Structures are given as structure tokens and as C-alpha cells.
Amino acid sequence: MRTTRLTLLVVLLLLGGAVGWSGVAVMQATGTIVGRAPWSAAGGLAFFAALLLAGAWYMYDRVHRKRRTVDGLTAVRLLALAKASALVGALVAGVYAGFAARYLPEYGVPDGRDRVIRGGVTALAAIVVVVGALLLERACKVPKGPEENENAERNRQR
Numbered sequence: 001m002r003t004t005r006l007t008l009l010v011v012l013l014l015l016g017g018a019v020g021w022s023g024v025a026v027m028q029a030t031g032t033i034v035g036r037a038p039w040s041a042a043g044g045l046a047f048f049a050a051l052l053l054a055g056a057w058y059m060y061d062r063v064h065r066k067r068r069t070v071d072g073l074t075a076v077r078l079l080a081l082a083k084a085s086a087l088v089g090a091l092v093a094g095v096y097a098g099f100a101a102r103y104l105p106e107y108g109v110p111d112g113r114d115r116v117i118r119g120g121v122t123a124l125a126a127i128v129v130v131v132g133a134l135l136l137e138r139a140c141k142v143p144k145g146p147e148e149n150e151n152a153e154r155n156r157q158r
Contacts, residue, residue: 020098096120
């Protein structure tokens with residue numbers, strides 16, 4: 001499995017932004033009342049980000065510092081969780097950023113300001129989810145053994 005590429009995350013962020021921006025426009029055009037982003041969304045994303053960051057710290061400490069083994073199935077599950085969380089987190093961050101950006105012209109109105117702030121805070125929490133997921137993904141990498149380091153050194157000298 002390859003590490004998550006930054007370009008893919010940026011594309012998902014921009015795609016989510018377009019969905020958030022145009023979703024609000026479509027709802028307004030059809031006369032549907034657009035609600036505010038709930039604080040529970042930001043809180044839930046922040047809590048999940050904290051779990052990912054704690055998992056990344058634990059795995060990095062266990063695998064890279066203490067050089068202990070980890071059950072292969074556990075490592076693969078954490079890696080899959082990290083990869084999925086990074087992708088979904090980027091998409092969600094884009095959606096809420098697009099939502100907030102759509103209401104920037106109405107920032108002077110209290111309701112518009114509230115929507116921009118809530119959308120921005122939720123987008124920021126989703127970005128922290130992406131960061132935590134990327135750190136967990138990198139913490140799950142198996143360090144190179146001494147024989148692999150020697151082979152790499154020999155290949156560099158050629």
C-alpha cells in the first residue's frame with residue numbers, strides 16, 4: 001500500500017469545496033432553508049482527530065522508538081483507518097470550507113457570521129483529522145532492518 005499523496009488530498013479538498021459552495025447555492029435557489037453547521041460536527045471531528053493523533057503517537061513510540069513488534073492485522077487495520085480518514089477528512093474539510101466561503105459576503109449579518117465561523121471551525125477540525133491520519137499512516141511504516149540499510153548503502157555507492 002502506498003502512502004496517501006498530497007495531490008489527491010488537495011483534489012478532494014477542492015472537490016468538497018465545490019460541493020459545499022454549489023450545494024448551498026442550489027438549496028438557496030430552490031427556496032430551501034440552509035441550516036447552520038452544528039457545533040457537534042466540529043466537536044466530533046476534533047474528538048476523532050485526537051484519537052488518530054493518540055494512535056499515531058502510540059504506534060510511532062512502539063514501532064520506531066521502542067522497536068517492539070505489532071500484530072500485522074492490527075497494523076493493517078490502523079493503516080486502512082488512517083488512509084480512509086485522510087481521504088474523507090479532506091473531502092469534509094472542503095465541504096465545510098465551501099459552505100463557509102459561500103456565506104463570506106454575508107459576514108456582516110449575525111446569522112451569516114455564525115455560519116462562516118461554524119463552517120470554518122468545522123473545516124479546521126476536519127483538517128486536523130487529515131493531519132492525524134497522515135501521522136498515523138506514517139507511524140505504521142515498518143522501519144528498515146540493518147540488512148536493508150546495507151543494501152541501500154551499496155546501491156547508492158554504485
